[in-house]
Amino acid sequence: MSFTNAPVTRTIVLGLVSSSIAASLFDIKHYFYIIVDTHLWRYHQLWRLLTYQLCCTNSSEVLFASMTLYHLRVIEQMWGSRKYASFILVSALFTAVIPPVFLSIVLRPLTAGLFNYMPAGPTPIIFAILAQYHAVIPHIYRYRVAASAAPPTNDEFVGLTFSDKSYRYALAIQLALFQWPGSLLGAVVGWVVGYSWRNDLLPGVMTKWRLPGWMVGMNTKLPPSSALVDLKDPIQVHLLTETALTDSKQFRILSQEEVDSLKKQIQSLTLRVEQTRTNLAIQTKYRDAAISMARLYSQPEASKRRSLMGNNRDSMGESLREAEAERQASEKRCDDLSNELRSLEQRQIESQRSLLEHTAGILQLTHKASKKPTNQLPAQIMNGMPGSPESLYTYSNGRNSMERSGDDSFFDENGLFQDLGIEGSPSRGKPKVTPLNIPSKAPGVEDKQLREEADRLxxxxxxxxxxxxxxxxxxxxxxxxxxxxxxxxxxxxxxxxxxxxxxxxxxxxxxxxxxxxxxxxxxxxxxxxxxxxxxxxxxxxxxxxxxxxxxxxxxxxxxxxxxxxxxxxxxxxxxxxxxxxxxxxxxxxxxxxxxxxxxxxxxxxxxxxxxxxxxxxxxxxxxxxxxxxxxxxxxxxxxxxxxxxxxxxxxxxxxxxxxxxxxxxxxxDIIQSGFASIQKQKADRRRTRMEQGVSDDDDMSDNEAVDTDEPYSLSAFSTKVQWLYSQATSLKEQKSVLKRQIKQQRELGNKSESQKDTEIKAKQDQLDQLRAAQARADEERTLELTIKQDQLDQLRSLLEQSEAEVAEAQEKLAKAEKEAEAANVTRMANESSSTKTQNEIKERDAKIASLEATVKEAETKMASITSNAQDKDGKLSKANEEVSLLTIKLAAAEKAAVEKQQEAEAKSKEVKEKEEEIDRFNMMLVELKTELTIAQAELDGAYGSRKERATQAAAVQNNVELTQLKSEVERLKDELSSTLKELENITAETINAEREKFDVESKLDDALATKSSLEGEVASLKDQLDAEVLNSRSKMSKLQEELDAERLKVTPGAGARGAGATMLSEQFRATMREERKKFQEDLKEEQAKRRRLEEELQKFRKSQGPGRSPLSPR
The missing domain is CATH 1.20.1330 (f41 fragment of flagellin, N-terminal domain)
Structure with a gap:
């Protein structure tokens, strides 16, 4: 199983894995997924539509996507790399636009902003390819998983039915459910796009468009010709064409059934040739090994020690005879396989020759003769040389006319009928429709026969x-x-x-x-x-x-x-x-x-x-x-x-x-009865096949010389066992050959799957989830910081506006002073009230100075508040840096803990093995001790006390064995103690790593707590700033009103001259009221905007999930 004839699949898998690893290493995963309201509507990052299918943000998704693409490579092997790459590119364009647009326009409004996330990954493209796999690739077998015990014979099992394609669908469904609803939406859209391509529901320009051949490694040039041929010479091309047509006149043209049978025969012969070559290589190795063994046994071994049970020469002679017999059998098998390979290659060459002759004959028959122009005069003799043949003007001088047809080209049936003496040839305007010949065997019947044969085998x-x-x-x-x-x-x-x-x-x-x-x-x-x-x-x-x-x-x-x-x-x-x-x-x-x-x-x-x-x-x-x-x-x-x-x-x-x-x-008796039952079954099967009118197979014939009535003898039993062993070996080889044939006929690869450790997978998933949550938390922090920065900027702009308003108020005060001076000039005539007015003006100036002092104090307070806010922002950035450092330390600690845990498990396994070995040796020691005590008791009872017996060779041997066993036990105990020490060290290191992990997590929690406290202090400072700004504005408005009232007062004795000042003061008061109302309305609008921003921030946090730190203690 490999990427043979699937370069596009290999490139996609390697690119997906490489991009996912690079995104994880460089921490740029947040550039690939799509959050609709933030990335598309607010920041207009439309480039994410083209990049969100380029990588996966989760290692589990990378694994499942790579496995699914690997299993779907059969589509590329059937279509070809050019068509497959064109289909993937068109599907990628559709799936890049439809799922995000559908999510933003339909699902997000219907779910009130809950469905707002489109995950990264090629899930839509995979499901588009899966639709083609579902439609093109048939299943080989089906099986049912029963949900209950076996029912009676006439009933069927109740349960779920699966096929050999089920686990491929299971991988894709798991990929679609990883980050639903976004991943599920992409899977549905990809399936619809693949189905539309399959059923010509997409525009024909897109379904018929193909990439350039050089982009997928295709050689668009035709194979090189001979160096002696000049294909630009029309005369030479014409002569070669005429020679080929003349040579192919005697070739035999076959029917469609014969052509199909020849192709199948060539395919089966090719498979048999490959299998025979493989078997020949294996048997050659066996033969070489048997020759080596025969040489080994034939060498004299004079220094070899004689056995205690007898002479070693007889066993060596038997081994030599067996090795020689095995060598002769291996050589005979090699000769048989070489003869079989030679005959198969000859049959393959004959079949290919017949097919090539048929192809040449068809091309000779359908060759369209050149047609002379009607207005062309006969060629004149120029300079004594005849004119060029007609092919000079009618045949193509280049090789473009001989290029391979594209995917959508068709064979020209009008060329089949030409003026070659065939009666009833249709005219050019009305082509004759030839009926299709029905093959002798339908593919379903052949598949059924193959399945029955496979079941029987x-x-x-x-x-x-x-x-x-x-x-x-x-x-x-x-x-x-x-x-x-x-x-x-x-x-x-x-x-x-x-x-x-x-x-x-x-x-x-x-x-x-x-x-x-x-x-x-x-x-x-x-x-x-x-x-x-x-x-x-x-x-x-x-x-x-x-x-x-x-x-x-x-x-x-x-x-x-x-x-x-x-x-x-x-x-x-x-x-x-x-x-x-x-x-x-x-x-x-x-x-x-x-x-x-x-x-x-x-x-x-x-x-x-x-x-x-x-x-x-x-x-x-x-x-x-x-x-x-x-x-x-x-x-x-x-x-x-x-x-x-x-x-x-x-x-x-x-x-x-x-x-x-x-x-x-x-x-x-069991073996003889088994052979008798097998012969009976074969006879019954042969009888049923004869009754059904089916010919007897080679496998059904009695090719085994088995005598079921042979009496028992030890030599006959040994011969029977050896024969059965040879039969079992040959049947295993035939089984492997049949398996390869069935798999190659169905164009399916072997189904080898690698399993991984569940704990490592769970840990990896947890780490991926923690990293994703950390990324989301980082994004939330960056968004919060940007929002807070925007709020600070807004507060600064409000302060600037307030300062501008203070300046405007000062300008108005200056105008009022000028107006007051003008009023004073008008009131100079009233001498009795002049001194009083001057005193009032002084008092008003003192009040204005006090008001200016209060304004300066408010400004200083606002400056101090802004400086405090900046300090808090610096502390918050430091806290974020500490959080990132603690996160890195925690990840390293977790990795070290996982490695230590794996080492501890390996050491525990070694300790268990050592303990089992020690227990086994202890049992052996106990058995030997019991045997020794029994022997000593028997000796004491039979021959007297131990003092009267002399220690001889047997006792010495037993003592030596006991000492060896004791030394072995001591060595194992030492190894066990060292292993236990290593395990204790690893356990201590694991505990220390866990302690460091808990310390880091506690420090992280403290940093998060300080961060939250700093955020609370920043919020409280913002509230205090807002309250002080409001208070200062209210005080300024009150003072302004008092100032206006004091400055624009008119004395009662002014008479008619004070009527203009009264009107002016009333107008001024009306304008000031309007200004205050406008200022209050602006302030309310700003507060409403701030509330809306806070509500959107809360919605954003809800859409991103819980804001809990992924590194807090679980």
């Missing part, structure tokens, strides 16, 4: 796979049973050899006892020949079994010794026969020493036999004859017990062999 493959698994299991069991049988046979042989040695030692003991008893009888007879002449002979009859006469021999020995003692006592009492007694005593002592030596030799031989069983068996005592007999009695008891154990073990081994034979016979 799947069933047979499942059956063969089950049989292969059963055979593999049986083969493993057979190998285990063989190993157990070999081990048992070796143990039986060793026990038999030990038993023969013990029987031989018992036989030697019996023979020595017999000779000793004979010599003892001679001694007894020599003591007193008259009395002891009739002393009975020792038992000398040959025993039926070795050791049967040991008891009688010992009894005879005891009786003889008692008789010898009696004779010694009698000879001691009689002093007359002292010499005889001494002689008899000497003879008896000699006989006793000889008997003691023989018994000691016998005991030593018995001990040598028993040391094989028990290395710690005690030494032969040298203390006397009684000790020798005690040792002999104990040894015989041990020999008897060992013989009983050997008999019981032999019976157990025999029973195990019988059970093994019974299991193998049962497996043989």
């Amino acid at each position: 799947k069933e047979e493959n499942a059956q063969l796979r089950a049989q292969a698994d059963t055979l593999n299991r049986l083969q493993d069991e057979n190998a285990q049973l063989r190993a157990q049988t070999d081990a048992l046979s070796t143990e039986i042989d060793s026990l038999k050899s030990e038993n023969t040695q013990r029987l031989q030692s018992v036989t030697d003991t019996e023979r020595k006892l017999m000779t000793f008893n004979n010599s003892l009888r001679e001694v007894i007879v020599n003591f007193n020949p008259t009395k002891n002449g009739g002393f009975r002979e020792p038992p000398s009859a040959p025993p039926a079994e070795p050791g049967a006469t040991l008891g009688s021999q010992f009894q005879y020995l005891e009786q003889g010794l008692l008789v010898v003692r009696e004779e010694q006592q009698l000879q001691g009492q009689s002093s007359d026969g002292l010499k005889d007694v001494k002689a008899a005593a000497a003879a008896s002592s000699i006989a006793l020493t000889q008997a003691e030596g023989r018994i000691e030799d016998l005991n030593q031989k018995l001990r040598d036999v028993l040391v094989v069983v028990d290395p710690d068996y005690p030494e032969v005592p040298n203390t006397g004859l009684n000790a020798q007999f005690d040792f002999l009695r104990d040894a015989l008891i041990v020999v008897e017990e060992e013989m009983k154990k050997t008999a019981s073990k032999t019976a157990v081994k025999k029973q195990d062999d019988e059970q093994t034979e019974a299991v193998l016979m049962g497996l043989w």
Whole structure:
């Protein structure tokens, strides 16, 4: 699976991933999505319509979009890169305009501004391509997920039906639901655009327009011709055309059905050639490996150690024979595959030749002859040279006439009919409509047959796979049973050899006892020949079994010794026969020493036999004859017990062999019954196909030489298992070949999907969401700062307006002073009130000065308030910088925490594995200790205390194994302790990272709290400023009124001369009232504007979602 024949898809996927990564790295994601009221209506950023489909702002969207585009590459492979790129460009133009316009004009007013966001990403384009995929690509199979248990046979399952295309739709639907409703709107619009393109609902100019070929890597130039051909020479072109037409007259023209069958045959042969080449390459590697193995086994290995179970030469010879047989089989398979590849290539060349001859014949038949102009005179001979042929004026001199037709060009059917002797050729004005030939097989019927064949192959493959698994299991069991049988046979042989040695030692003991008893009888007879002449002979009859006469021999020995003692006592009492007694005593002592030596030799031989069983068996005592007999009695008891154990073990081994034979016979019956059932199924299937009138397939024939009545034998069982293994291997290869054929026929790629860890994905999604929320919060902060800056600018403009109004009031005051001076000039005639008026003027001047002082104080207060506001803005910017730094630190801490968590999980897995290994070794140690204690208990009960046993090779070996196991356990404990220390360190680092994360989050919360407090202080300062401005304006208005009233007062004694001043004062008061009303109305309008701005800001915050910091503790 790759981007083969899909360069446009590869470019789009790489561009999407690269642009998304670049937008994330350079922090420019906010330039790609669209907020309708802010970006389009307020700032008129129409360029966002062309850029919002260029990248994704979320890593999950990048993953799903790339996977969906990769699965939809089959459309490009069917259409071609030029048409596919043209369709994507036209669809992108439609989807760039329609979703944002529809969102801003229809959805946003209907939802009262709730739907205001168009996410970034190529979701509309993907759904436009998905509409073509839905219409063009058929599904291969369907399956149903049942929602209940299995119903009766006649009913259907109740559940959901899926197909092989369902998971592609699921990826696209997930992409459409990531940031709904904007993403869902884009998906719907993209599907509609794709459907409109498909059904010719768009303008024809757009559907027929194509990109230039060079833009998609197409070679618009025709392939180079021979260097000896001059295509600009019309005579040479005419001669080549005539030669080609003459050569193709004998070519056979085929029917449409034959052409279709040839194309299918060429396609199937091409697939078979590729598969055969692949199989040949694999078999060649197998052959090389088999040759290497044969060389390896054929080399002499003199230094190789011989096995304890037998000689290694036999196994090496068998391995060499097997390797040689495998090499010959591999070479035979390689030869067969090379012959098959040669025949397939020849058939492919013949089919291609027939198709090319048909094409040349059709072109020769449909070639349009040149037509001479009617007004052209016959060519004259010029300078003795004939004129140019007619092709000089009628044929095209360039190669443009031979270019490939475009996507929308059609074949000219009028050229099919020409004056070539074909009767009934239609005229040029009335072309004949030729009926279409119906193919012999409909594509649906062929697809149905292919599906049935695939289902049948799947069933047979499942059956063969089950049989292969059963055979593999049986083969493993057979190998285990063989190993157990070999081990048992070796143990039986060793026990038999030990038993023969013990029987031989018992036989030697019996023979020595017999000779000793004979010599003892001679001694007894020599003591007193008259009395002891009739002393009975020792038992000398040959025993039926070795050791049967040991008891009688010992009894005879005891009786003889008692008789010898009696004779010694009698000879001691009689002093007359002292010499005889001494002689008899000497003879008896000699006989006793000889008997003691023989018994000691016998005991030593018995001990040598028993040391094989028990290395710690005690030494032969040298203390006397009684000790020798005690040792002999104990040894015989041990020999008897060992013989009983050997008999019981032999019976157990025999029973195990019988059970093994019974299991193998049962497996043989299962295999034979399975082959019988398979043959029966094939016979039933063949019978049903014969009844339906369908020909018998090659796969239905009995090509296996299987004898279901063959009796059981070990060699037959081994041959059957090897044959089944070879069949299973060949069937696996056929299965892989069939899979590739089906996939290539349906033009579908393999369905390999990579799964990711859910926790990492969840963490990544959380990080993406946090980053998106952080970006939105940054945008909100920037908007708030801009709005606050605008408000400060408005306040400054209001202050400037108030200052301008104060200046105007001062100018009016100056005018009033001038008018007052004029009134004073008019009132100079009234001398009695002049002094009083001057005093009043002084008082008014003092009031004006006090008013100016209050105005200056208000100005200073406003300056201090503006400076405080600027300080607060500086603090707010510093707080924002601290927030950004803390955000970066928190992201690094979270990344470090994730890495430490992954390392901790890996270390915990290693710790678990080490603990399991330690537990396994502990169990082995406990088992060995239990076996050792049992063996020690048996030895103590059988042969005495531990002090009496000498440590021999077996005990040493057990101790060595125990020490090795203890050292292994110690090493594992050390590794476990080091791993635990590393885990503790990682856990401590993780805890420290979490603490740092919490510290950073607490600092961030403190910074946000200080930010909110600063914002509250700024708001309170703004309110105080507004209140002080209003108070100062009200005070100024009151003072102005008092000033006007004081300045324009007219004394009662003024008479008629004061009438003009009174009228002037009334007019001035009316104008001042009007000015105050206008000022109050302007102030109300400004307050109303400010409220509207605040309401819009609140709406903007609501549309952006909750304003909570994404980095606050969860």
